[in-house]
Amino acid sequence: MKTWIAFVNILKKDMQSYYLKPPNISWGLVFPIAWTLMVFLKSPGTFDVRNLLPGVMALSVIFGTTSMLAVTITFERRSRSFERLLLAPLDLSVLILAKTGGAVLFGMVNALAPLLLALFFTDLSGIRWLSLFGALFLIAVTSTLLALFIAVSVREVFEAQTFSNFFRFPMIFLCGLFIPVKALPLYLKPLSFILPPTYGVDILKSAINHRSDFTLSLDFAALLVFATGLFVFSMRKVVKKWIY
Amino acid sequence: MEQLTKRYGSFTALNGITFSVAEGEFFGFLGPNGAGKTTTINILTGLARPTSGTAWIAGYDCFRERKKVKELLGVVPDESNLYEELNGFENLCFCGALYGMERKTRERRAKELLSTFGLEEVALKPFGAYSKGMKRKLTIAACLMHDPPILFLDEPTTGIDVASARQIRELIKNLNRQGKTVFLTTHYIEEAERLCDRLAFIVEGRIVTIGSLEELLHDFRKERILEFSFAEGIGEIRVPLEEAFPEIAVEVKGNKALRVHSKKPLNLVPFINFFDDRKLTVYEAKLILPSLEEVFVKITGVELEKMKQEKEGKKS
Numbered sequence: 001m002k003t004w005i006a007f008v009n010i011l012k013k014d015m016q017s018y019y020l021k022p023p024n025i026s027w028g029l030v031f032p033i034a035w036t037l038m039v040f041l042k043s044p045g046t047f048d049v050r051n052l053l054p055g056v057m058a059l060s061v062i063f064g065t066t067s068m069l070a071v072t073i074t075f076e077r078r079s080r081s082f083e084r085l086l087l088a089p090l091d092l093s094v095l096i097l098a099k100t101g102g103a104v105l106f107g108m109v110n111a112l113a114p115l116l117l118a119l120f121f122t123d124l125s126g127i128r129w130l131s132l133f134g135a136l137f138l139i140a141v142t143s144t145l146l147a148l149f150i151a152v153s154v155r156e157v158f159e160a161q162t163f164s165n166f167f168r169f170p171m172i173f174l175c176g177l178f179i180p181v182k183a184l185p186l187y188l189k190p191l192s193f194i195l196p197p198t199y200g201v202d203i204l205k206s207a208i209n210h211r212s213d214f215t216l217s218l219d220f221a222a223l224l225v226f227a228t229g230l231f232v233f234s235m236r237k238v239v240k241k242w243i244y
Numbered sequence: 245m246e247q248l249t250k251r252y253g254s255f256t257a258l259n260g261i262t263f264s265v266a267e268g269e270f271f272g273f274l275g276p277n278g279a280g281k282t283t284t285i286n287i288l289t290g291l292a293r294p295t296s297g298t299a300w301i302a303g304y305d306c307f308r309e310r311k312k313v314k315e316l317l318g319v320v321p322d323e324s325n326l327y328e329e330l331n332g333f334e335n336l337c338f339c340g341a342l343y344g345m346e347r348k349t350r351e352r353r354a355k356e357l358l359s360t361f362g363l364e365e366v367a368l369k370p371f372g373a374y375s376k377g378m379k380r381k382l383t384i385a386a387c388l389m390h391d392p393p394i395l396f397l398d399e400p401t402t403g404i405d406v407a408s409a410r411q412i413r414e415l416i417k418n419l420n421r422q423g424k425t426v427f428l429t430t431h432y433i434e435e436a437e438r439l440c441d442r443l444a445f446i447v448e449g450r451i452v453t454i455g456s457l458e459e460l461l462h463d464f465r466k467e468r469i470l471e472f473s474f475a476e477g478i479g480e481i482r483v484p485l486e487e488a489f490p491e492i493a494v495e496v497k498g499n500k501a502l503r504v505h506s507k508k509p510l511n512l513v514p515f516i517n518f519f520d521d522r523k524l525t526v527y528e529a530k531l532i533l534p535s536l537e538e539v540f541v542k543i544t545g546v547e548l549e550k551m552k553q554e555k556e557g558k559k560s
Binding site for chain 2: 009084
């Protein structure tokens with residue numbers, strides 16, 4: 001019960017202090033609209049909202065989670081308010097789950113914005129909702145944990161932002177969003193296979209457009225392995241780097 | 245704690261320190277900047293791991309039973325580190341929640357503490373808008389939210405105005421009177437002198453002395469010091485004075501004052517007569533008792549003013 005109170009309040013504070021601020025909410029809406037508009041202007045003739053949706057949703061999750069968590073944790077570490085959390089009688093795993101929980105929720109809510117917008121332009125029947133939300137959740141978890149890895153590795157907020165881009169942009173181009181994994185040059189394919197979003201995007205494509213490169217069970221299994229591995233790895237890094 | 249050691253690469257921050265603090269005691273931990281005070285607090289409160297050594301708090305192993313230990317501790321770090329965007333009331337409630345306090349309980353406690361610390365009027369202002377003194381008070385209030393029996397206060401009055409510092413000292417003393425064990429680090433010697441039951445001096449990661457104020461001053465008070473001030477210049481008086489009183493050592497302080505040091509009790513009259521014979525008018529004669537500040541300076545070799553300036557400069 002005591003742990004639960006702490007968990008909920010850390011999550012609530014982060015949502016109020018960081019994630020539900022107007023600039024973040026507007027960014028969550030502007031980003032998918034701008035992206036969709038860009039694709040529409042590029043090729044208005046072949047434009048298909050439903051084809052575009054997996055990519056825009058995945059990008060919203062990846063950008064939403066990584067941009068916020070790495071920065072907020074680094075900021076709290078710099079102002080030393082993070083010490084408050086480390087001094088509390090909480091298991092480190094609970095603390096990490098609470099801190100990452102906000103980013104996961106924010107990422108998922110971000111992804112719902114393009115989905116809701118798509119409702120106005122296309123028929124969304126036939127979507128496999130369970131797979132879709134499962135994928136969104138696991139993409140959000142893995143990219144949040146990547147952001148945590150970034151936060152653990154840097155000291156300054158600007159470093160967190162730079163380091164985030166170092167991960168995000170290669171990931172976008174290698175995970176099958178723009179170029180299908182099958183079409184990637186042979187030497188880039190292994191890189192694609194070790195990126196969590198590759199499997200997340202594949203599930204989204206399967207859930208929305210019923211096309212995929214891998215089987216659904218392989219996609220989910222890979223994402224679960226990535227999520228668990230990243231969580232264990234991040235925990236170790238946190239203990240090593242933050243509890244001196 | 246026993247043989248607590250902390251190394252950062254080749255730098256030894258703590259070099260096998262051993263000491264204990266009794267329940268309900270007000271313990272002062274003094275030392276120059278970089279001596280290892282904050283490292284000790286960080287290790288005891290779970291923010292750092294020792295390289296070697298052991299420590300227990302209330303019978304719990306600080307490193308194996310961290311969660312239980314943390315429940316007993318209230319920690320005020322050397323910088324006020326609450327959330328700038330939350331107001332005073334929200335900050336206190338959040339800190340209470342971290343210790344698993346129910347909403348109603350933490351709200352009631354937060355109001356109680358805001359009143360105790362005289363912060364009701366600014367309760368709904370963001371912490372970022374507080375003055376330094378108010379920030380410090382709220383940070384202390386935050387560490388009391390879960391009513392811990394043991395308090396770690398790292399430089400609680402550094403860098404704040406005199407009135408707030410005095411108020412904070414009174415509040416801390418009252419907490420100790422209520423039975424809380426207080427572990428205080430400070431570089432204000434007079435603060436330690438006034439508040440602490442026992443003190444330890446740490447220099448370069450080693451405890452150089454530990455004891456009550458009386459015990460610390462005892463060795464230094466074995467020496468008697470008489471200070472004489474004169475109405476006129478004293479000239480070359482040191483040598484004749486030492487020849488006349490072979491058991492003393494003379495320390496000339498400027499042109500119109502001197503100090504007489506002796507291991508034996510001193511009688512004032514022969515000195516007055518000696519000066520009178522030389523037509524020197526004694527303006528003032530006083531017995532000097534070594535202060536804790538002098539003891540600190542002698543033991544650590546650190547000039548206090550310089551240390552204060554460094555510390556306050558760092559904080560502002």
